[in-house]
C-alpha cells in the first residue's frame with residue numbers, strides 16, 4: 651500500500667482516541683487495528699515473546715515487546731495522547747513562529763504518543779526528538795515513520811539511556827511515560843529529574859504532575875460498589891493522606907539540590923480506622939494536561955497498590971514513607 655493510503659488508514663484508526671465521547675469498544679477495535687498496521691509495516695509485534703528487560707542503576711526498562719503492549723492500556727493511551735495534543739496546541743498559540751519542540755523519552759517501539767497526534771498537526775507545529783534505550787525499538791519506530799511518510803515531524807531518533815543522555819538543545823515539552831502503579835520499578839522519576847534541566851523556562855513536563863499517596867480504604871465497600879451491590883462514598887470509605895511523592899517540574903528541579911524531598915509520615919494515634927476491612931494502599935494520580943487525568947483504577951498504571959491490612963498498624967505510633975531511586979525505585983516504609 652502506498653504512503654498516502656497507509657496514512658489515511660492510520661488517521662482513521664486514531665480518530666476514536668480523540669473523539670470526546672468515550673466508547674471502549676470502538677477504542678479497543680481501533681488499538682487492535684493500529685497494532686495490526688504497525689506489524690504489517692514491520693514494527694515489533696506486541697505479542698512476540700519478550701526479550702530481556704534492561705536493569706539500570708535507577709530503574710528497569712521494559713522489553714520492547716512489553717513497551718509495545720502499552721498501546722492496549724487504552725485509557726492510558728487515550729489520556730496521554732489527548733493531553734499531548736492539547737499541550738502542543740496551547741504552546742503553539744503562544745509561539746506562533748516556531749514549532750513546539752517535544753523530547754519524548756522512552757518512546758517504545760511505536761513512538762506511539764507522538765504518532766497519534768500527527769494527523770492533527772503540521773510539521774510547522776511540532777518537532778519530536780525520540781529516545782529509547784533499545785536500538786530495536788528505535789529501528790521499529792523508524793520503519794513506521796517511513797511507511798507513513800511522516801519523517802518531517804521528527805528531528806532526531808536517539809538510542810540512549812534517558813537518565814544519562816545530554817541533549818544538545820532545550821525543549822518546550824518533556825514527554826515520558828516510563829512508569830508503573832505507585833511509580834515503582836521503571837525510571838520515570840530518574841528520567842524526569844535528569845531531563846527537566848533541558849526544558850525551557852516556559853516549557854513543561856507531560857504528565858504535568860504525578861502524585862502517589864497513602865490511602866486507608868474500605869476495599870470491601872469498593873469491590874461491592876464495583877459489582878453494583880453497594881454504594882461507595884469516598885468521604886467515609888477512604889482516607890487519603892499527604893502525597894509521598896509529587897513529581898512535577900518544580901520538584902524535579904529542586905531534587906538536584908535537596909535530599910529526601912519525597913517523604914511523609916502518618917501519625918497513627920490520630921487514625922480512627924485501623925480495623926478491618928480497611929486496607930492501606932498507595933494510589934497514583936496522574937495529571938497529564940488540562941482535564942486529561944488518570945486516577946485510581948482508570949489504567950494499569952494507576953491501579954491501587956496494596957500495602958497491608960490497616961489492622962496490622964494497631965498499637966503503632968507512626969508509619970514513615972519515602973520514595974527511593976535505585977535499581978528498583980519505589981515507595982519504602984518503616985513502622986515505628
Ligand SMILES: C[S@@+](CC[C@H](N)C(=O)[O-])C[C@H]1O[C@@H](n2cnc3c(N)ncnc32)[C@H](O)[C@@H]1O
Nearest residue numbers: 711717720756757758762782783811812813828
Ligand atoms: C512503558 S513503555 C512506554 C512506551 C511508549 N512511551 C508508550 O507510551 O507507548 C516505556 C519505554 O521506555 C523505555 N525506557 C525505559 N527506561 C529507559 C531509559 N532509561 N532510557 C531510555 N528509554 C527507556 C523502554 O524501553 C520502553 O520502551
